[in-house]
Amino acid sequence: MSQKVIPVILLGLGNVGSTLLRQIIDTQATVARRKMLHLVPIGLADISGVLFDPEGLSENTLQAVLHAAANKRLLDTVTQTRTLDDLETLIPARAIVADVTASTETRSRLQTVLAAGGGVVLANKNPLIGSWQAVQQLFGNPMLRYECAVGAGLPVIDTLHYLLDTGDQVHQIEGCMSGTLGYLCAELERGIPYSQIIAQAREQGYTEPDPRDDLSGHDVARKALILARTAGWPLEMTDLAVEALYDESLVALSTEEFMAAADTLDAAYANRFRQARAGGHTLRYVAQVGPEGGTVKLRSVPQDSPLGTLRGPANYIALRTQRYADLPLVISGPGAGPEVTAAGVLGDMIKLAQQIV
Amino acid sequence: MSQKVIPVILLGLGNVGSTLLRQIIDTQATVARRKMLHLVPIGLADISGVLFDPEGLSENTLQAVLHAAANKRLLDTVTQTRTLDDLETLIPARAIVADVTASTETRSRLQTVLAAGGGVVLANKNPLIGSWQAVQQLFGNPMLRYECAVGAGLPVIDTLHYLLDTGDQVHQIEGCMSGTLGYLCAELERGIPYSQIIAQAREQGYTEPDPRDDLSGHDVARKALILARTAGWPLEMTDLAVEALYDESLVALSTEEFMAAADTLDAAYANRFRQARAGGHTLRYVAQVGPEGGTVKLRSVPQDSPLGTLRGPANYIALRTQRYADLPLVISGPGAGPEVTAAGVLGDMIKLAQQIV
Numbered sequence: 001m002s003q004k005v006i007p008v009i010l011l012g013l014g015n016v017g018s019t020l021l022r023q024i025i026d027t028q029a030t031v032a033r034r035k036m037l038h039l040v041p042i043g044l045a046d047i048s049g050v051l052f053d054p055e056g057l058s059e060n061t062l063q064a065v066l067h068a069a070a071n072k073r074l075l076d077t078v079t080q081t082r083t084l085d086d087l088e089t090l091i092p093a094r095a096i097v098a099d100v101t102a103s104t105e106t107r108s109r110l111q112t113v114l115a116a117g118g119g120v121v122l123a124n125k126n127p128l129i130g131s132w133q134a135v136q137q138l139f140g141n142p143m144l145r146y147e148c149a150v151g152a153g154l155p156v157i158d159t160l161h162y163l164l165d166t167g168d169q170v171h172q173i174e175g176c177m178s179g180t181l182g183y184l185c186a187e188l189e190r191g192i193p194y195s196q197i198i199a200q201a202r203e204q205g206y207t208e209p210d211p212r213d214d215l216s217g218h219d220v221a222r223k224a225l226i227l228a229r230t231a232g233w234p235l236e237m238t239d240l241a242v243e244a245l246y247d248e249s250l251v252a253l254s255t256e257e258f259m260a261a262a263d264t265l266d267a268a269y270a271n272r273f274r275q276a277r278a279g280g281h282t283l284r285y286v287a288q289v290g291p292e293g294g295t296v297k298l299r300s301v302p303q304d305s306p307l308g309t310l311r312g313p314a315n316y317i318a319l320r321t322q323r324y325a326d327l328p329l330v331i332s333g334p335g336a337g338p339e340v341t342a343a344g345v346l347g348d349m350i351k352l353a354q355q356i357v
Numbered sequence: 358m359s360q361k362v363i364p365v366i367l368l369g370l371g372n373v374g375s376t377l378l379r380q381i382i383d384t385q386a387t388v389a390r391r392k393m394l395h396l397v398p399i400g401l402a403d404i405s406g407v408l409f410d411p412e413g414l415s416e417n418t419l420q421a422v423l424h425a426a427a428n429k430r431l432l433d434t435v436t437q438t439r440t441l442d443d444l445e446t447l448i449p450a451r452a453i454v455a456d457v458t459a460s461t462e463t464r465s466r467l468q469t470v471l472a473a474g475g476g477v478v479l480a481n482k483n484p485l486i487g488s489w490q491a492v493q494q495l496f497g498n499p500m501l502r503y504e505c506a507v508g509a510g511l512p513v514i515d516t517l518h519y520l521l522d523t524g525d526q527v528h529q530i531e532g533c534m535s536g537t538l539g540y541l542c543a544e545l546e547r548g549i550p551y552s553q554i555i556a557q558a559r560e561q562g563y564t565e566p567d568p569r570d571d572l573s574g575h576d577v578a579r580k581a582l583i584l585a586r587t588a589g590w591p592l593e594m595t596d597l598a599v600e601a602l603y604d605e606s607l608v609a610l611s612t613e614e615f616m617a618a619a620d621t622l623d624a625a626y627a628n629r630f631r632q633a634r635a636g637g638h639t640l641r642y643v644a645q646v647g648p649e650g651g652t653v654k655l656r657s658v659p660q661d662s663p664l665g666t667l668r669g670p671a672n673y674i675a676l677r678t679q680r681y682a683d684l685p686l687v688i689s690g691p692g693a694g695p696e697v698t699a700a701g702v703l704g705d706m707i708k709l710a711q712q713i714v
Contacts, residue, residue: 023523023524026524027522027523027524030521030522030524031522034499034518034521034522035499142392142393153523153680153686154686155512155515155516155519155688158512158515161391162512162515162704163700164387164391165384165387165388165391165392165703165707166380166510166700166703166707167380167383167384167387167700167703168700303661304660304661304666305666306663306666309661309662309663309666313684314684323510323696323700324690324691324697326691327668327670327671327691328690329511329688329689329690329691330688330689330690331512331686331687331688332686332687332689333681333684333685333686333687334681334683334684339680340680340681343520343524343680346522346523347519347522347523350522350523354711354712355711355712357714
């Protein structure tokens with residue numbers, strides 16, 4: 001068999017994007033040997049500009065980009081040859097575009113790529129959120145992959161697709177899908193005060209700059225919605241009841257005001273965990289979704305159950321289906337981090353490349 | 358996109374083979390819609406004969422085979438048109454052959470299919486056992502898939518391949534890979550005597566006719582060897598130290614003699630579980646393998662660990678890699694049964710069909 005050459009374009013050069021670019025370069029020999037594929041970066045784009053060469057960006061250019069990314073200067077250090085609008089018209093038909101931005105503006109560009117017969121890989125969840133009507137086509141397109149939208153590189157989406165492809169029917173999806181909130185629960189379980197956990201996690205960069213962006217549960221709800229839609233349920237965000245892990249009275253505060261007021265919640269959360277423990281239980285932030293909708297909330301689970309024994313930041317996703325009815329099919333492990341996320345995107349790119357004729 | 362038509366041939370029409378044939382027929386609309394694929398059964402073979410039609414076996418023929426299989430009469434009720442040697446010369450180049458036999462004689466036939474550019478799916482583990490030299494080529498062939506060799510339809514092999522494709526390095530694989538022995542451990546943990554568990558499990562068809570075929574650990578060792586070789590370690594069966602779950606003194610007995618003598622082991626196993634429990638532990642039959650070799654044996658694990666909380670027949674496979682170092686990537690769930698095994702084979706067939714140009 002001869003090598004198949006597939007041009008690839010990366011949108012986004014943050015932590016995940018630059019890690020992905022390095023992985024693409026570092027695995028070229030592996031991918032050639034194992035899959036008879038050669039993925040050739042022809043385009044890189046981020047907020048600061050676009051690099052494009054239809055013959056493949058040179059080794060020098062790619063190394064300069066990686067060096068710049070490591071120094072957080074990104075593309076503004078290298079020659080910018082095109083704008084993003086130019087890029088859209090330049091993408092060849094057999095290319096694969098990976099969206100590793102957090103942008104809400106990429107969906108229509110990606111639809112153009114798909115319409116031209118290309119492949120699209122998303123780590124960005126935004127193109128899959130919004131009304132079902134707006135995104136339905138994307139979920140039905142076999143040339144779109146989005147493994148990293150849930151659990152980073154854990155093979156959750158791929159497994160759901162495999163079950164559905166082989167005629168199984170999904171009944172329920174349940175899991176812990178936030179490393180940050182998993183860590184919060186593990187620390188609360190150890191008796192550490194809520195405000196102290198959040199302050200430390202924020203300091204160490206484990207939360208968003210405003211921890212309420214994690215604590216709101218909105219990101220977990222987005223993952224649950226993506227899983228539900230993948231399972232074939234045409235749900236909207238409003239079909240999910242989401243419990244925030246902070247009090248409604250603290251919504252209007254600035255970030256610093258919230259951090260200062262967080263200790264007003266210490267007693268309440270300590271109490272909830274104490275009560276759970278008294279019954280041999282503990283609390284986990286669990287998303288649960290089925291054909292009619294779902295919940296995203298703090299749930300009481302037996303201490304010796306799989307969710308109860310889950311270690312800090314690990315993710316856990318259980319699929320209950322017609323075939324996996326008594327015991328679910330479970331995938332668990334770390335669900336965040338640039339290396340495993342980038343690997344998930346690269347895995348999707350390889351699978352799409354194999355499908356491109 | 359137009360439908361891609363891929364001829365498929367099944368070797369073996371036992372429980373898994375006939376379930377697979379039914380799934381192929383039942384999912385034709387699903388696979389067409391989701392994957393733009395049409396899998397057309399052109400050949401069926403078992404010990405009693407071969408059916409072959411290069412244009413696709415008729416609906417009537419397929420239904421007759423399914424009906425015969427359900428009544429355990431198999432192909433001898435329908436017209437046999439060819440022998441297995443004929444079949445080999447008749448397989449078209451773009452076909453996919455699924456080996457769902459337990460035969461040790463299929464490897465060279467399958468190599469012929471691969472050499473002609475076809476795809477091969479194995480549920481049969483035998484072609485992957487034997488010396489590394491004899492099977493090395495198979496493990497390196499991207500047109501061979503064997504998801505069901507370990508954990509039935511659980512996506513273990515696919516996940517290992519994805520990790521390796523994206524440049525990860527596997528450090529260790531650990532897990533419980535036998536539903537039968539998982540059940541045995543769960544029952545011993547409950548205090549049921551060894552001989553009673555085995556007699557009941559045998560009666561209900563959960564064990565091989567001679568339970569020592571399960572208790573020897575040989576089947577688990579074969580799975581561990583396949584995982585190790587998939588991970589890139591050129592191991593031989595002799596690199597695995599295997600503990601049988603019965604005494605060496607009982608090897609020479611007939612099946613009935615063994616069943617009658619099994620109660621001589623009751624005290625010893627009850628004692629081992631009692632000792633483990635005293636230390637907050639329990640025992641699980643665990644395969645553990647790394648680049649240099651491995652063990653397959655009864656291991657003491659904390660009661661509140663993932664292996665300790667594993668429910669009866671569930672399988673559990675943990676992959677520790679360069680990227681999943683602190684917390685492993687874990688896949689668990691039921692690892693046996695015709696429906697999930699057939700679905701794993703069908704999933705492999707679909708993935709191969711997507712790769713065939």
